[in-house]
Amino acid sequence: MKKILSLILALCLGLAMVGAVAEGDEFVLNVCVASEPETIDPNLANSVDAAMMTNHQFENLMKYAMTDENLTEDTTVFNTEVVLGQAASYEVSEDQTVYTFTLRDDIFWSDGEPVKAQDFVYSWKRLVNPDTASEYGYFLDHIVLNAAEIQAGEADPDTLAIEAVDDKTVKITLESPCAYFLSMCAFPSLMPIRQDVVEGSENWTDPANIVVNGAYKVTEWVHDSYIRMEPNEKYYDYENLGPDAIVWNLSDSETAILSSYQTGAWQFVDSFPTDMIETLRESGDCFINPYVGTYYLYLNCLKIEDWRVRAALTLAIDRDNIVENVTQGGQVPATGLVASGILDSAGNDFAYGNSELGDMYAWLSEAYPEADLETYSGRCELAQELYQAAVDEGAWDPDTTIVYNFNTSDTHKAIAEAVGSDWQTVLGINITLQNQEWATYTNGLGEHSFGVARLGWIADYNDAVTYLELMVTGQSNNYGVFSNPEYDDLIVKAKATLPGAERDEILYEAAELLYSEGGFPVAPLYFYTQPYCKVSTVDNVGFTSLGYFFFQYATEVA
């Protein structure tokens, strides 16, 4: 028996050593950014992790390229900017509605076929085609001519205003000028794909079938375990690529993820138990990147009809307490719906461009000049004043109980408890917290069957419109059923105005209007951050505050 056991152990050790030697000479970068993606089909993918994988496998007309700017004290992770990708150049018509891209000459698919303009046309039309049923099918609505009509089933997908003038020229006609169109041209949902590959097999994204035009290509996919990508030899910048392989480990257990990082098996992770952040920061493992996203609460305008009550609820939240003691991930107390990191045309942070205090307080500081909006106690005083006025006028019954819905998560629960406690203490409002699993929760949002409900919004592109249009009348994400025709008009006007000071002014006006008399449809809590752990021996990682990390040029340092 002892002999058998020894033999088994020796075999295991032997196998382990063989594995180590095989990987020893290569730079294999093990990362973990999420669990199994629902899909890695660019047109269908809808999560940040799937988008990251798409960014490594495909390349759009534009792409994210690393700058030499560090976003934190971590000098091995660099900010990125949108630059030309598969396109060698582009021209814009005088009225800024027609973009003509000329493709590079040295771009090929991983099977050696040249990348053609038709591949972009096919992908964009497939995305908006209702039969594709992509969650991002709306992405080009009211941007590219006819996209909205196609999504609504009122026009043929072939009428989308994108055209392959020849094999190397893509012409796109917009409905009206769009300030962020070039950023959209780097978006994962619009990556080029080949019609013969997509329609050639049932599972075209399987390693055996997939054909890519990006830096890396999936070579192995063990579902729910890992996805291995290796450099694409046909990529025009193949010579300069970094890791010999990027292994995307797939896990949703924060404990397991941290364990794998701590044992050195994985070199980069962006998910781990929140209560470990402080310890990991002290050890020099964890850094916190800015992340363009806002965590906010819908205040249902159908149930909390008086704006003063909504304003009071918004003001009475102790945001510093939430970010310091509850979330603990370096988040920034929110000062408006538009997340910090969204820039105006002059490059200013939109969240603070109109008022040092932020959009949320711009109108209040003018309407109530005596109020001290800089301190929490001052905001609470104003909250009590507004709330009492609504009660005195009979616009609000103080015995009303507000139902606060949140989806199952320890963090959401802790936040709900903190906010509920603030409201009870400052305003004396009765709050009932209701925990629901995700599908039931989102269903309730659509049915507006809540008093207060949480949600987060990560920007798809760097423009304030991505947030502000959420509150347009009838917009599907306007779960709090806010409606203000003046606000709607401003958003329509902003979308049709060329980038510049005039457009900025319109957007700032809209942001201020959202938090003025009759408004306060959402109470923003904090701006997101992206904590991550990375070993110091991995350098040259890219990041965009839209949440994507880029590993294709990562290097190994001693």
Add this chain to the structure above:
Amino acid sequence: MASYILKRILAAIGTLLIIMAITFFLMNAIPGNPFLSEKASPQAIELAFKKYGLDKPLIVQFRNYVSNYLHGDLGVSLKMQEGTDVAKILFQQGKFDLSIKLGISALVLAVLIGIPLGCIAAYRRGTWLDGLLRVMTTVGVAIPTFVLATLLLAVLAVQLRWLDPKSGSLTDFRSFIMPVISLSSYYICYVAKLTRTSMLDAINQDYIRTARAKGVKTRVLVLKHALRNSLIPVITYLGPVTAGIITGSFVVESTFQIPGLGKYFVQSVLNRDYPVIMATTVVLSALVIVMNLVVDIAYRLVDPRITLTNREG
């Protein structure tokens, strides 16, 4: 025996159809759908419903399900691996094999350790050894699997670095250690407690006293006469448990990063991935039915007084 098994198989098909119907209408009754998310517009959801035929009346959808199942088509995943055949997810990605590998290892350990421990405790009733085993098994039953799994991970993988935190596809002996201990610990302790109780019952029976009076050795008495009869409650327990344990443990698989089936049993419901819910339910139900049949046959093997036809009547 053969006709009995045939009858049970026919009854099983009927049972599965009833289970399918109940599952189908229940999963459609709960709020939500697979396509809900922060960014999904009602229009996008409507298009997805149309794409996957969820816009059809429920009864038509159910009829299609049954018809497709009879043709071996389990449908495609709507969420978890969007567009992928459910049969492929369950049986061709190695998940089922992996969960069975892990589950059977845990079961074997539960039986090989649990039953002898129970026998020893019963045989040494009232001694310090019995006391120690009772405390250990009570603690073992009380400790939640996720606590034990996390503890093993923290000590054996992170602190001591003896084992890899990722067990992965269970390709070597070392990768089995933590998940199998975590998964089997509860069952070892429960089987030991069950065996001890039923063994004590058996030891007090008249035929055991008679055998002892005739001078039968204690070891033979316990192993040959008492154990055999005391196994019936253990077998009754292990039958349905086997079906559950071999279809994977969500917690253990998640903690040790084993790409097994466990996740699909839990997450399919949370994600409202209807075809995956149906398939996992049918697979689990079929296993429970098979295990119940195996248990009935095992009864006959351990106690010849039990006749299968009488039980049926």
